Amino acid sequence: MKKISIVVPAHNEExxxxxxVSELYKLFSNLAYDFECIFVDDxxxxNTLNEIKIQTEIHPEVHYVELARNFGKDQAxxxxxxMxxxxxxxxxDADLQHPPxxxxxxxxxxxxxxxxxxxYREKTNAHAKTYQKVSSKLFYKGLNMLSDIQxxxxxxxxRLLDKKVVQQLRQLNEYEIFFRGMVKWVGFRQxxxxxxxxxxxSGEASYSFFKLFKLAINSIMSFSVKPLYMVTGVGIVFSVGSLLYIPYIIISYLLHINVSGWASIIATIAFFGGLQLFVLGIIGMYLGKLFMQAKQRPSFIIRSANFIKTDYDLVKL
Known part of the structure; x- marks a missing residue:
């Protein structure tokens, strides 16, 4: 009999x-598959971890992994x-918004x-807040426009992943992994x-607008260098445009025209100074990702679990 593993990240879902767990047992009682449910407390x-431990004592198919701190949903x-x-x-997800x-x-x-x-959601989530709906649309439109995945x-x-896809995902060594994009990137028949x-x-979604914005930036930079090409293009356009100003300077000099307008000069300097900082900021974010990746720190640290793994085999503690 084939076996299906259910992986559920949980953060404040007591x-x-x-x-x-009750819904999963009802479901699999009508399916001809073995199953296991692995909760990852992030x-x-x-009282989420204690609630999970109670379920592991009642149901032998339920396991838990406790992370040392909140590493994030993708790391969980x-x-x-x-495992x-x-x-x-x-x-x-653990909140039952994903119908079992x-x-x-x-x-x-x-x-x-x-x-x-x-x-994928067929309709806009009627239960989400307004800022969540707007930020979600902007997130996917921006990601599709600026990255190499759709x-x-x-x-x-x-989602469901076959074990051969899981094998490939296990080999990835990215510090800030974006699973939704990575699953698309690996290919296979989808x-x-x-x-x-x-x-x-029960409970509230833990993703704030700032977290969604940070996720969008990390996601785009994980799958594309288009932002670098874009700022390079902007630099070329402004450089070529500045050449058009040279004839005006020469004519003004030859005709002894006193050019006034210190305010416009200061405004121009401030604009180009801001543009340069913006370009340097994008380059810096890419360098920051390289810096964190070069450290080779683990994406997560396990504090405890009711099983350990050796060569992808379960060994009960």
Missing amino acids: KNIAAL GSKD LQAGIQ ATGDAVITM QLITEMVKYWEQDYDVVYT LEDGIADF IGIPYNPAERL
Whole structure:
């Protein structure tokens, strides 16, 4: 019997854990697959870890991994995927906005020889706040325009990955990994299915506008050098444009025309000074990513778990 691993990153989700486990057991009671559920506690400040431990004592298929601090959702996904032992891995959120019933359809596509089955929102999330809706649209439009990958608007971390895709993802050694983009980048045979997110069972989304903005910048720079080409183009345009000013200077000098307008000169200097700082800032961000990658620090640190892995085999503690 094939085995499916469910990887669930959890950050302050204490009231959602038991409900999600219950839904998964109902689902897999009607599916001819073994399964395991791996919760990755990403530095929660509430009672999330204890709730997960309670479920591990009740259900032998439930496991937990506790990270040493809050490393981020993508790093938590990376930790869970490293631990998974199934023939396929399904990643999903803990708040039940990703409907577990959709797993049945995802598995059907997997059995039709698709290596990746991902989901995207069919409609705008009616339960999201206004700034979240706007920032989400801007995020995907900006990412698609400036990077070398194309993501559907509203693509989610609710996806199924075949074990051969998981093997490739395990070999990646990126410090700030963006899983949604990386899954697209690795290729294989992929298909997307739409879904309508349910209302969050409990709690609040932890992504602020600043975090979304930071995620957008890191995502673009992880998959493209287009921003560097763009600022180079801007520099060339302004350099060529400045050459057109030379005839005016020569004519003014020959005709002894006193040129006034210190305000316009100062404004021009300030504009070009700001432009140079902007260009240097983009270059600096790329250098910063290279600096962090060169340190070779781990993307996550595990504080505790109810199992350990050796050569991708589970060994019960």
